[in-house]
Amino acid sequence: MLYPITVEVLHQVFSPHGYVEKIVTFQKSAGFQALIQFQSRQSAVSARNSLQGRNIYDGCCQLDIQFSNLEELQVNYNNERSRDFTNPSLPSEQKGRPSSQPGYGDAGVGFPQMNNAAAIAAAFGGGLPPGISGTNDRCTVLASNLNPDRIDEDKLFNLFSLYGNIVRIKLLRNKPDHALVQMGDGFQAELAVHFLKGATLFGKRLEVNFSKHPNITMGAETHEYLNSNLNRFNRNAAKNYRYCCSPTKMIHLSTLPQDITEEEIVSHLEEHGSIVNSKLFEMNAKKQALVMFENEEQATEALVCKHASSLGDSMIRISFSQLQTI
Incomplete structure (x- = not known):
């Protein structure tokens, strides 16, 4: 950095887009980073849309902004590196300890970007899945060899959202069997590439690779999912990471109606393939x-077609299960 970037500087840059509640800054191997918590989601979206790619100072300190999976920042000190604007009475440093960032870079808090591989590894039980580097920073992937007669943006969303939040999806009209999918961050994109490469959908073997495009620009043919409440990683991100896997024969259904029957579930899904077995059960007083x-392939088709579909009075949620038998 040629010029200092402090909490005050960041507050000056981001506060025109809404009330900033908390800021935490820290140094990582990939460079200087910050977490910024707004009072409202709308303000965070406005800030990202307006400031992504802009420079803090003329000609330097270009902003690369991603949404965090953290629901709340924990700020312990008000100083030049962290600030809770809702609690001005916080001390400037821990008594008897030199002022240093108490935070997020050292403690392995769940910072969602893959610069903090340890936090994500914790979600996988202490180690990343084999074949996952945790160092990718490219957020957009290219899916090809799609079946253009049967695929659409929402079906791609249902599949790729198993591995992270979806920002945008664009089917390429000049290459109808190609689509761009922009994930929430580079780690989520790496999971999608790793687990979906070679999967079969609608009779086609998918090819999934990182795109040369850093993001998908908005346009008439671009579908926006940034604010979709169907994005799975807005809550319980660590839990969702643990369930990431390649497509399996078994799917798990949740948010089912309380009065649902096994026959109704089978009837809802059987158009997508031969159902070998099924089981309806209750966990935490909820039907699954x-x-x-x-x-x-049949299970994948059922998932992409029926995730977020209505069954009775409920919108059902479908994921792959890693169980081998019922």
Whole structure:
């Protein structure tokens, strides 16, 4: 950095877009980073849309802004590196300890970007899945060899949202079997590439690679999912990371109606393939189900077509299950 970037500087840059509640800054191997908490989600979206790619100072300190999976920042001190604007009475440093960032870079708090591989590894039980580097910073992936007669943006959303939040999706009209998918961050993109490469959907073997485009620009043919309440990683991100896997024969259904029957579930899904077995059960007073198809392709089709569909008075949620038998 050629010029200092402090909490005050960041507050000056971001506060025109809404009330900034908290700021935490820290140094990582990838460079200087900050977490900024707004009072409202709308303000955070406005700030990102307006400031992404802009420079803090003329000709330097370009902003690269991603949304965090953290629901709340914990700020212990008000100083030049961290600030809780809702609690001005916080001390400037811990008594008897030199002033240093108490935070997020050292403690392994769940910072969602993959610069903090340790936090994400913790979600996977202490180590990243084999084949995952945790160092990718490219957020956009290119999916190709799609079935153009059967695929659409919402079906791609249902599949890719298993591995992270979706920002935008664009089907390429000049290449109807290609689509760009912009994930919430580089780690989520890496998970999607790793787990979906070679998966079969609608009779086609998918090819999934990182795109040369850093993001998808808004346009008439771009579908925006940034604010979709169907994004799975807005809550319980660590739990969702643990469930990431390649497509399996078994799908797990949740948010089912309380009065649902196993026959109704089978009827809702059987158009997508041969159902080998199914089981309806209750956990934490909520109805859930497991459905096993004859093969992974049938289960994948059921997931992309029926996730977020209505069953009774409920919008159901579908994920792959790593269980081998019911």
